[in-house]
Amino acid sequence: MSAVFQVEKLQKSFGGLAVTQDVSITMQPGDRVALIGPNGAGKTTFVNLVTGHLKPDAGKVMLGGEDVTAQGPTRRVRQGLVRSFQVTRLFSEMTPEEHIAIAILQRTGRSGRVFGNFHAMPDVMKETDALLATLGLDHIATRKVSEIAYGQQRLLEIALALALKPKVLLLDEPAAGVPQSDTPRIEAALAGLPPDLAVLMIEHDMDLVFRFAKRVIVLAAGAIIFDGSPQDVTSDARVREAYLGNYANASPAA
Amino acid sequence: MAAIETSAAAKPETARPNWLLRDLTGLAIILIVAVIGYFLFPNNLALLTRILGIALLVLSLDLVTGYCGVATLGHAALFGAGAYASGIAAVHFGITDPIAMVGVGAIGGAVAGLLSGIVILRGHGLAQLVLSIAVIHLFHEAANKASSYTGGSDGLAGISPDPVFGLFGFDLWGRTAYGFGVALLVIVFILLRFLVRSPFGMLCRGIREDPIRVSAMGASVQGTLIKMYVISGAVAGVGGALNAISTQVVGLDSLSFTTSAEALVMLVLGGTGSLYGALIGTVTFMWFEDVVSAANPFHWLTIVGALLIAVVLFAPKGLYGTAASLLDRYRGRS
Numbered sequence: 001m002s003a004v005f006q007v008e009k010l011q012k013s014f015g016g017l018a019v020t021q022d023v024s025i026t027m028q029p030g031d032r033v034a035l036i037g038p039n040g041a042g043k044t045t046f047v048n049l050v051t052g053h054l055k056p057d058a059g060k061v062m063l064g065g066e067d068v069t070a071q072g073p074t075r076r077v078r079q080g081l082v083r084s085f086q087v088t089r090l091f092s093e094m095t096p097e098e099h100i101a102i103a104i105l106q107r108t109g110r111s112g113r114v115f116g117n118f119h120a121m122p123d124v125m126k127e128t129d130a131l132l133a134t135l136g137l138d139h140i141a142t143r144k145v146s147e148i149a150y151g152q153q154r155l156l157e158i159a160l161a162l163a164l165k166p167k168v169l170l171l172d173e174p175a176a177g178v179p180q181s182d183t184p185r186i187e188a189a190l191a192g193l194p195p196d197l198a199v200l201m202i203e204h205d206m207d208l209v210f211r212f213a214k215r216v217i218v219l220a221a222g223a224i225i226f227d228g229s230p231q232d233v234t235s236d237a238r239v240r241e242a243y244l245g246n247y248a249n250a251s252p253a254a
Numbered sequence: 255m256a257a258i259e260t261s262a263a264a265k266p267e268t269a270r271p272n273w274l275l276r277d278l279t280g281l282a283i284i285l286i287v288a289v290i291g292y293f294l295f296p297n298n299l300a301l302l303t304r305i306l307g308i309a310l311l312v313l314s315l316d317l318v319t320g321y322c323g324v325a326t327l328g329h330a331a332l333f334g335a336g337a338y339a340s341g342i343a344a345v346h347f348g349i350t351d352p353i354a355m356v357g358v359g360a361i362g363g364a365v366a367g368l369l370s371g372i373v374i375l376r377g378h379g380l381a382q383l384v385l386s387i388a389v390i391h392l393f394h395e396a397a398n399k400a401s402s403y404t405g406g407s408d409g410l411a412g413i414s415p416d417p418v419f420g421l422f423g424f425d426l427w428g429r430t431a432y433g434f435g436v437a438l439l440v441i442v443f444i445l446l447r448f449l450v451r452s453p454f455g456m457l458c459r460g461i462r463e464d465p466i467r468v469s470a471m472g473a474s475v476q477g478t479l480i481k482m483y484v485i486s487g488a489v490a491g492v493g494g495a496l497n498a499i500s501t502q503v504v505g506l507d508s509l510s511f512t513t514s515a516e517a518l519v520m521l522v523l524g525g526t527g528s529l530y531g532a533l534i535g536t537v538t539f540m541w542f543e544d545v546v547s548a549a550n551p552f553h554w555l556t557i558v559g560a561l562l563i564a565v566v567l568f569a570p571k572g573l574y575g576t577a578a579s580l581l582d583r584y585r586g587r588s
Binding site: 051073074075077078082083085089090091092093094098101102103105106107110111112113114115116117118160164 | 273449454456457463464473478481485
């Protein structure tokens with residue numbers, strides 16, 4: 001299988017501080033990778049470098065075998081590199097249905113149309129309804145986003161990313177701020193992600209990491225110090241030292 | 255998959271608002287108000303026509319400020335550009351057919367929209383506001399200096415439009431101008447109703463709420479805003495052209511900071527982000543201004559100021575926005 005997403009020797013420093021040092025990651029379609037690391041490890045910088053909001057000092061970002069390092073953030077999204085946000089970024093005055101419709105229209109090159117309405121576009125409506133139903137949001141499809149629960153907003157955030165039919169999905173702490181009672185729904189949504197989609201999840205919650213990821217990458221002080229299976233991450237000496245601390249005794253639950 | 259389809263079919267259809275009915279009602283109200291205005295103020299049709307022209311300016315401002323969240327105090331540049339374009343076309347190039355003049359005005363406004371959009375959209379927040387003020391002053395000064403075309407501070411006079419369709423001449427009482435203006439406003443309003451509900455209109459509302467989210471969907475925020483600025487310019491240009499046709503002169507005040515600021519005040523008064531709000535704000539402000547300045551020529555501005563403070567403090571969503579949310583709450587309770 002060929003790599004769908006590849007980061008090669010990515011480097012970035014702010015002043016004298018190297019925040020990303022020689023970071024290389026390769027992902028295949030269907031990969032479920034968790035990127036973890038203590039605060040200040042350079043996770044945010046890494047995300048910004050990958051999405052194109054920051055220019056790397058050196059290194060390459062490849063998407064579907066194509067070098068996208070010189071491309072801006074919106075071009076990368078159109079090529080299939082989609083991210084979700086750690087803090088929910090939704091249009092509070094609009095409905096879930098409208099959110100998904102905008103994303104579908106954008107993906108299919110119709111977002112610039114000045115006539116017509118998505119309610120009258122059967123393909124858009126069908127896809128919107130189906131996607132909202134998959135995530136269990138169909139009963140609130142026409143409510144304002146400001147009126148729906150936070151857990152539902154997090155699900156909509158995932159739905160919005162999926163509506164863009166990405167090849168690579170960057171999930172930035174998908175369960176952040178969600179009440180304990182709602183996390184199973186988020187986890188179910190994550191488990192139901194398309195099987196051929198490559199997912200890179202940035203996450204603090206180790207339980208979620210162990211349940212979701214087939215592979216864990218640990219970033220510390222801007223460099224990758226571990227890249228392997230969740231079973232091995234807890235026993236790795238460098239990881240323990242740099243990050244895990246009291247999580248060291250946690251077992252990778254099924 | 256079967257489960258998905260049943261749940262989609264079970265969704266109540268009433269949840270989706272009946273746009274057509276609402277729009278037809280809105281349109282009927284506009285026409286009724288226009289007819290009532292005609293019979294109530296037969297000697298003041300010039301004022302009513304001016305209200306129609308300014309209403310187009312405020313609608314145009316609503317497109318960029320209300321729907322896209324762009325703060326501007328320079329929107330009269332688009333209105334004035336349309337007025338001058340159609341006036342110059344009539345005086346210097348012999349294009350005196352009123353419909354052609356409106357077309358030229360729309361193009362002039364669109365070009366001005368493109369230019370000022372490119373400048374204003376460079377900034378955000380306060381910088382954006384300052385850039386918009388700079389733009390309106392530059393347009394004003396350009397029109398002032400190019401006096402061989404614009405008449406400078408004397409204004410551009412001698413605009414004599416042909417009869418509409420060769421049938422309805424522009425009379426002294428301004429009946430034709432008023433009818434022409436109502437027709438223009440209704441056509442533009444219908445087109446804008448389509449625009450704001452279109453995929454493009456939805457994308458613009460998205461940009462107003464969160465431009466970062468919109469660009470994370472792969473859409474170009476800057477490109478979308480520039481496009482809206484051009485459309486907005488065409489609308490304001492139609493308003494400017496109507497003003498030029500009905501008054502038969504174009505003055506520098508059509509390109510002024512004051513006109514820009516007043517348009518913004520009218521929009522806030524009526525309620526941003528709604529076409530109805532823009533119309534209600536314009537009519538209320540200009541009618542109020544007319545009544546109060548006649549009743550008390552010395553202190554009318556004070557009274558207008560007091561009205562504004564009252565609206566901003568007690569009805570921050572504007573007259574229409576507040577009325578609409580009260581109605582929603584009433585419906586929600588019953």
